[in-house]
Amino acid sequence: MKLARILGLLCAMVILTPASIAQGVTEITLWHIFTGGHAEALDSAVARFQAANPDVRVVTVHQGAAWGDLRTKLLAATAAGTPPTIGLFKTGWVPGAFEDVLMPLDNVIPPALIGDILPTFVADSTFNGVLRTVPLARSADVLFYNTALVPEPPRTWDEMLTMAQALNADRDGDGSIDRWGVGIRPGPEQFAFLFLQAGGEWFNPDETAFLVDSPAGIKAMEHLLALREVGLFQTGFFSGPFGAGDVAMYWGSTAGIPFVAEAAAAHGTPWNVAPIPAGPLGMGYSILMSASAGIFQVGTTEAAQEAAARFLLFLLSPEEHLQWITQTGYLPYRQSVIDSPEWQAFLHENPFMAGVTEQATLALAYPHHVEWDSLRRLLSEAVDAVLHGQLAPAEALHRAVAEAPDYLE
DSSP states (O other): OOGGGGHHHHHHTOOOOHHHHTTOOEEEEEEEOOOHHHHHHHHHHHHHHHHHOTTEEEEEEEOOSSHHHHHHHHHHHHHHTOOOSEEEEOGGGIIIIITTTBOOOTTTSOHHHHHHBOHHHHHHTEETTEEOOEEEEEEOEEEEEETTTOSSOOOBHHHHHHHHHHHOBOTTSSSSOOBBSOEEOOOHHHHHHHHHHTTOOSBOTTSOSBOTTSHHHHHHHHHHHHHHHHSEEOSSOSHHHHHTTSBSEEEEEGGGHHHHHHHHHHHTOOEEEEOOOBOTTSOOOEEOEEEEEEEBSSSSOHHHHHHHHHHHHHHHSHHHHHHHHHHHOOOOOBHHHHTSHHHHHHHHHOTHHHHHHHHHTTEEOOOOOTTHHHHHHHHHHHHHHHHTTSSOHHHHHHHHHHHGGGGTO
C-alpha cells in the first residue's frame, strides 16, 4: 500500500477489519522527553489510538530529562541507521542533521488540515518548501501573573517595569525584599522575543551577518537587564516562587502550566495568563518552543511509515488536539478547534487558557538556519553575561556578533 492510498484511511480513522489485522501488528516507536502530566496525556492518546487501530502497536520511549538528551540520541541512532519511527524535533535540529532523513509529509497531511493549522506553525514545520514535521508539543512564553497583586496585566514594556518596581515589598520588615514584582531567569528566548518586538532582524538578506547588536538588540537587552535589576533573578523555574506568592509576575513557557497550577493550588494563590507585554512595535510576540513530530524515512519500513502517518493524523484530529491542549497547556494551533464550542467552554472553566490562545497567534519562529543551534548558544551566552553582571548589553551582543562568522560561512 503506497502512501497516497492511505489518505482516505487516515482521514476517516477507519478501524481495520479482522482480515487485515490478521496480517500482523506493525510496531512503531516514538521517542520523547515528556514527564508527569505530559507523559500521561501521551499515554492516554496512544491508548485511544490503539483501541481504534489494533493492527498498530505504539511504543513510547522516554529519552532523558532534557531536549538536548533527545537530540543526542536521535543523532546517534540516525548515524547507526536505527532511528525510532517517530521523533520529536526542535526546529533548529532539522536543517542539516535531519532534513534528508525525515519523510516528506506534504502528500500525507490533507491540504484542508494544513490550511486549518495556524500559518506560523506550518511554516516552522516546512524546510526548503517541504513539510517534514507537524506541530505537536509546541509552547511559547507567556506572562504568568498573580491576580491578587496584578488585577490587570501589563501590556507594554514600560508598564511591566513600573509595576514590577511597585510590587517589590519587605513583608517581614527585616530590611530585605521578600516579595518581588517580577522574576527573571537566564535563557535566549526572552531576549529573542524582546528583540523581535523591538523590530530586530536576525540576518542581513544573504545571511552573511548576524544582526543582534543592532539598536533593536541593544534596546531589548537593556530592557531585560532593567527587569533583572528590580526583580528576583534565579536560574531555576519560577512555578514554585510564583505559586507561593513570592513573585507577582514572570515569563514562562505554556508547557509549565500544569506545574504552576499545582504550586498555586498548594498555597491558594490566584493566577492567570496573559500574552507577553508588547514592545516598541506594539506587538506582544513570543517565540515558538518545544517540538514538532517527524517520521524517519531512513532506517524504517514502509509499513512502519504508514502506521506512523496514521498515528500523527490521529493526534492532529480535532478531537485529539482538543484533548492534548486541555491536558498539557501546550499551544492550540488548529483554528477550527480554537473556534469550537468545546474550546470556548473550556476557556470559560479555565480562563487562563484565553491568554495562551492569544499568545499562539502572536508566536514567531526562529530562522531555519543550518547553524541556528550554534547561533542560539551565542545568544544564550550573551544573556548570561548580561544578567550575571559580566558584560554590558552592547558588549555582550557585540561579542556574539564577532563570534557568529564561524557559523555563517
